[in-house]
Amino acid sequence: MDLEKELLLGDKRAIARAITYAENYPDKAINLIKKLYKKSGNAFVVGITGAPGVGKSTLTDKMVKELVSKGNKVGILAIDPTSPFTGGAILGDRIRMQDLSQNPNVYIRSMGTRGHLGGLSKATNMAVKILDISGMDYIFIETVGVGQSEIEIVKIADTIIMVLAPGMGDDIQAIKAGIMEIGDIFVINKSDREGADKAVIELRMMLELSEKRKWVPPIIKVIAQENKGITELLNAVFKHKTYIKDSGELYKRRLENLKTELIDIIISKLTRDILDKINKENLQKNLDKIINKELDLYSFTEEIFNEYFLTNKEVYYDK
Amino acid sequence: MDLEKELLLGDKRAIARAITYAENYPDKAINLIKKLYKKSGNAFVVGITGAPGVGKSTLTDKMVKELVSKGNKVGILAIDPTSPFTGGAILGDRIRMQDLSQNPNVYIRSMGTRGHLGGLSKATNMAVKILDISGMDYIFIETVGVGQSEIEIVKIADTIIMVLAPGMGDDIQAIKAGIMEIGDIFVINKSDREGADKAVIELRMMLELSEKRKWVPPIIKVIAQENKGITELLNAVFKHKTYIKDSGELYKRRLENLKTELIDIIISKLTRDILDKINKENLQKNLDKIINKELDLYSFTEEIFNEYFLTNKEVYYDK
Numbered sequence: 001m002d003l004e005k006e007l008l009l010g011d012k013r014a015i016a017r018a019i020t021y022a023e024n025y026p027d028k029a030i031n032l033i034k035k036l037y038k039k040s041g042n043a044f045v046v047g048i049t050g051a052p053g054v055g056k057s058t059l060t061d062k063m064v065k066e067l068v069s070k071g072n073k074v075g076i077l078a079i080d081p082t083s084p085f086t087g088g089a090i091l092g093d094r095i096r097m098q099d100l101s102q103n104p105n106v107y108i109r110s111m112g113t114r115g116h117l118g119g120l121s122k123a124t125n126m127a128v129k130i131l132d133i134s135g136m137d138y139i140f141i142e143t144v145g146v147g148q149s150e151i152e153i154v155k156i157a158d159t160i161i162m163v164l165a166p167g168m169g170d171d172i173q174a175i176k177a178g179i180m181e182i183g184d185i186f187v188i189n190k191s192d193r194e195g196a197d198k199a200v201i202e203l204r205m206m207l208e209l210s211e212k213r214k215w216v217p218p219i220i221k222v223i224a225q226e227n228k229g230i231t232e233l234l235n236a237v238f239k240h241k242t243y244i245k246d247s248g249e250l251y252k253r254r255l256e257n258l259k260t261e262l263i264d265i266i267i268s269k270l271t272r273d274i275l276d277k278i279n280k281e282n283l284q285k286n287l288d289k290i291i292n293k294e295l296d297l298y299s300f301t302e303e304i305f306n307e308y309f310l311t312n313k314e315v316y317y318d319k
Numbered sequence: 320m321d322l323e324k325e326l327l328l329g330d331k332r333a334i335a336r337a338i339t340y341a342e343n344y345p346d347k348a349i350n351l352i353k354k355l356y357k358k359s360g361n362a363f364v365v366g367i368t369g370a371p372g373v374g375k376s377t378l379t380d381k382m383v384k385e386l387v388s389k390g391n392k393v394g395i396l397a398i399d400p401t402s403p404f405t406g407g408a409i410l411g412d413r414i415r416m417q418d419l420s421q422n423p424n425v426y427i428r429s430m431g432t433r434g435h436l437g438g439l440s441k442a443t444n445m446a447v448k449i450l451d452i453s454g455m456d457y458i459f460i461e462t463v464g465v466g467q468s469e470i471e472i473v474k475i476a477d478t479i480i481m482v483l484a485p486g487m488g489d490d491i492q493a494i495k496a497g498i499m500e501i502g503d504i505f506v507i508n509k510s511d512r513e514g515a516d517k518a519v520i521e522l523r524m525m526l527e528l529s530e531k532r533k534w535v536p537p538i539i540k541v542i543a544q545e546n547k548g549i550t551e552l553l554n555a556v557f558k559h560k561t562y563i564k565d566s567g568e569l570y571k572r573r574l575e576n577l578k579t580e581l582i583d584i585i586i587s588k589l590t591r592d593i594l595d596k597i598n599k600e601n602l603q604k605n606l607d608k609i610i611n612k613e614l615d616l617y618s619f620t621e622e623i624f625n626e627y628f629l630t631n632k633e634v635y636y637d638k
Contacts, residue, residue, distance in 0.1 A: 034615050251610065296352060
């Protein structure tokens, strides 16, 4: 099949088609990945997260340009929480990255939240595999680090860069979102602004208060707009890459992520199946009873389990 | 059993114990709710959400004080994304609400994100039922509206209040988080600050651009600190309460929420069960193979399904 060959050759249109499958026709994407999975395994995944407005896109742009200038092939997945008001990706970011997207060794894709929870993380997982298969050396996942599900997505990465900017109240926000502890590298972007040194000191204190890890997350001051600090940041990424490979941490992380992904897949298969089998009329009748407080949800769930597995003449779930 | 009686009487310690069950011993909470569910059904649930720093806690505090002064019993669930740095609830909020918690007709509880995704929403659902059973007239759910999972939680509510403050960049944030469309009532808090009228105008424009609904969400200017606008806000809540009851919207919402909750429960039961049954040694061996690219995740998932259901001598999932 053409798509398979072209994907292995790193053809951009083939990558685009495969990721569209991942978003809209997961079964097609799964078949593709199953066939080509053994050709994957070279890509290193970098996650970039932080509150809106800290400059994640510019930072990604500059890092990727430097990586590409050194001969690397790079894929970028920009995760956008979709809203009916914006319809997905923010236009500004797209324009900013346009010259990068012209580069033959760079593939950029915006992915938006669609449908139910968990769907985006599944599609992102597939997109990472597809980019890996296509021969990327680095894959960047950029998310807005403001919620639990966004955190779940960035956790796919091997190295997680947490971006902050002085005087934006990001510190409080990051704490509230419980995201600080997942950072492997911290960036104070826009560090020519007032409060940058204060931010570094506060961050250092917080990191010292947190659970001790063998890897001490470095804090890098960057002015992405002016390309300042990008080389230092990339060196920190390389250092972390070496560290997690040598220490066995990379294996542990990938194992954990794999378990999460496995459970996700099992859950969605089972859910689809059980919902197909439940009698719709009976469901409606009982939900009405629950709303009218004539029946409780938990007893009804047990009923479903009993009925569902009795029709299969096999009770596999016994309380 | 004492706990049941005390809970029905609205005893605070009984409520606390029951919610602790919901968080840590869900089976115990389920048994309790099953027994008492028919006694529930009076509470109206108000969700309050918005970015960090917009003043949700103060707003809740003032609204609840006014409701209580009119003879209502109120429960408050403050949902805090937990972080190792804060250990859950933010101390300031707790102190601020202290005099409210002394009131015999108010019960306040902080609930933090624990363990895996979805767990908090399940515990919150149970806590709402427990508060309803304990005789509350109103239940407030306060979440930080920054992520998909936080949005899922506030959706439990019958009326959703979206709080903004002028000049905090909340507008962009709210759009990015895709949360605007779920608000039934919008509050511009700290409306003595510069930019309040601009915020109202922008918000009105956005609401007009969005999908037309029969209920036009009002925008209420409030200065919660000074207790200004609280009565107007509560009147908007009462108006929305009447509207959704009369229009059948309340039934629809509760039905949707019930379906979501039902699926959640089914999924977690099935997941627990299937994970218990998978051979641990075999799992580890195959996950290693996947990491080494000798096997792909999707083929392994199919293997699990085949093996799992063959041991039950019944294939209920056929691709």
